[in-house]
Amino acid sequence: MIKIFKDKAAYDAAPKPTIESQVSMLESTKDVIYDGVNVITTEPRLADILYLDENNALVFVSAATFKKANIPAAWTYVGEVVERVGSDKVRVLNKDVSTVKYCDVLQYALTAIASTDLTLKLRIRDTSKSGNEQYGTDISVAVSLTSTAFDATTVAEITAALEAKATELGDTRAWWCYLANDNNEKVESGATRIIVQCDEWFNYQEYNCGATGGTLTFASWGDMPANSNSGFRANGLTGNQKIMNVARGAAYYGTNGRTPTGNVPLNDANTIVTRAAFNSSEYCALLRETYGTYENYIEKEYKVECPQKLGAFSLPDGQALTAKYGPMLAPTKAGSTKAKYPALNWAYNVAYNADGLRTGSWHLWDVREGCIIMDDANNAAINTTRAAQGLTQISNATYRWFAQRCYVFSAWFFYGYTGNLDGGDVYNAYQAGAVTLLKFK
Numbered sequence: 476m477i478k479i480f481k482d483k484a485a486y487d488a489a490p491k492p493t494i495e496s497q498v499s500m501l502e503s504t505k506d507v508i509y510d511g512v513n514v515i516t517t518e519p520r521l522a523d524i525l526y527l528d529e530n531n532a533l534v535f536v537s538a539a540t541f542k543k544a545n546i547p548a549a550w551t552y553v554g555e556v557v558e559r560v561g562s563d564k565v566r567v568l569n570k571d572v573s574t575v576k577y578c579d580v581l582q583y584a585l586t587a588i589a590s591t592d593l594t595l596k597l598r599i600r601d602t603s604k605s606g607n608e609q610y611g612t613d614i615s616v617a618v619s620l621t622s623t624a625f626d627a628t629t630v631a632e633i634t635a636a637l638e639a640k641a642t643e644l645g646d647t648r649a650w651w652c653y654l655a656n657d658n659n660e661k662v663e664s665g666a667t668r669i670i671v672q673c674d675e676w677f678n679y680q681e682y683n684c685g686a687t688g689g690t691l692t693f694a695s696w697g698d699m700p701a702n703s704n705s706g707f708r709a710n711g712l713t714g715n716q717k718i719m720n721v722a723r724g725a726a727y728y729g730t731n732g733r734t735p736t737g738n739v740p741l742n743d744a745n746t747i748v749t750r751a752a753f754n755s756s757e758y759c760a761l762l763r764e765t766y767g768t769y770e771n772y773i774e775k776e777y778k779v780e781c782p783q784k785l786g787a788f789s790l791p792d793g794q795a796l797t798a799k800y801g802p803m804l805a806p807t808k809a810g811s812t813k814a815k816y817p818a819l820n821w822a823y824n825v826a827y828n829a830d831g832l833r834t835g836s837w838h839l840w841d842v843r844e845g846c847i848i849m850d851d852a853n854n855a856a857i858n859t860t861r862a863a864q865g866l867t868q869i870s871n872a873t874y875r876w877f878a879q880r881c882y883v884f885s886a887w888f889f890y891g892y893t894g895n896l897d898g899g900d901v902y903n904a905y906q907a908g909a910v911t912l913l914k915f916k
Contacts, residue, residue, distance in 0.1 A: 590688035602645030704786030723894030781846035793841030793878035
């Protein structure tokens with residue numbers, strides 16, 4: 476469609492197209508203006524939309540021209556571009572998210588039995604207590620064994636003792652054990668250890684374990700690496716605050732930050748000051764002079780540095796971690812299996828019928844990708860596209876897992892309460908999202 480307008484004012488006053496693209500010419504200047512609708516781009520950028528057409532071919536629609544009502548019904552919405560990588564790849568954020576635990580199975584490896592009088596020490600839930608106290612004490616599980624062999628009789632005797640103790644304490648979870656190999660995989664014969672297992676993980680204290688008459692170690696993580704150092708914040712500084720989303724950080728620390736009692740230097744090691752202090756305190760004069768706005772102060776001094784190679788950022792990336800640990804399953808007492816690492820497993824199983832998008836192509840977003848997605852400007856652009864599509868927003872107040880592990884009971888996550896990169900208890904259910912690096916030409 477071609478339209479002619481007297482001048483720019485007349486063009487601005489006219490309604491813009493919502494069904495088909497329009498070319499306009501201004502008589503006064505002879506300028507030509509193109510207003511596209513669902514323009515297909517061969518150079519996708521941030522927030523552009525990936526579809527699969529009726530033949531499952533890749534189609535990228537420019538976010539600036541997107542009109543959902545005019546997309547062919549046979550097309551499949553995949554997600555949004557969050558990063559351009561080189562000349563021929565883009566990182567795509569899947570349209571769906573899921574709320575899942577990072578880890579949901581407790582495993583302990585009994586690698587040696589030295590006596591037929593075996594006592595396991597575990598944090599079985601004691602329902603006579605309240606809160607964290609239910610898991611705060613080692614529970615002794617005494618087992619009288621027929622022999623010290625790793626065999627079916629030993630397994631049955633330990634399982635019976637676990638069941639009796641769990642029933643006594645009111646813990647209704649499935650406690651049991653099974654024969655396993657050196658990789659902690661269930662076997663029927665040739666076992667080198669016994670895995671003592673609880674099919675659900677409820678509390679941070681449950682990694683604690685021990686034994687007399689044998690050797691028992693916590694085994695839920697296998698060889699998965701961890702790093703409890705979050706890395707640098709802006710200007711190469713350390714400190715508790717590692718802001719990933721400035722708007723969220725400003726919302727929290729604006730009220731809950733520090734009220735200074737002395738002059739605040741630039742790049743202070745202390746906590747972020749409150750908004751009121753930044754705006755009015757005599758001790759924040761240098762901050763106001765240097766940064767102008769509270770948000771700019773937080774971004775320039777407290778935003779997590781990305782890219783970097785320290786701490787959480789030194790761990791394998793989301794693609795490597797998801798590929799290795801996402802498919803891992805644990806047997807259950809009921810006779811089925813479950814994902815050991817539900818967040819990684821969910822991302823691993825995202826799939827579309829196109830090369831680069833099938834099962835195993837996707838991964839749980841990692842800390843670096845989290846920095847990109849939660850960056851304020853990027854987040855706003857992605858959410859504008861998602862809103863136009865009617866999808867769940869990537870909210871800066873939502874807690875969401877990243878692929879890397881932090882500690883024995885925690886993994887790295889976006890802490891939606893404060894806007895920080897932080898460590899979250901793995902037995903909590905937070906949002907998981909999937910991304911893939913896609914070659915498009």
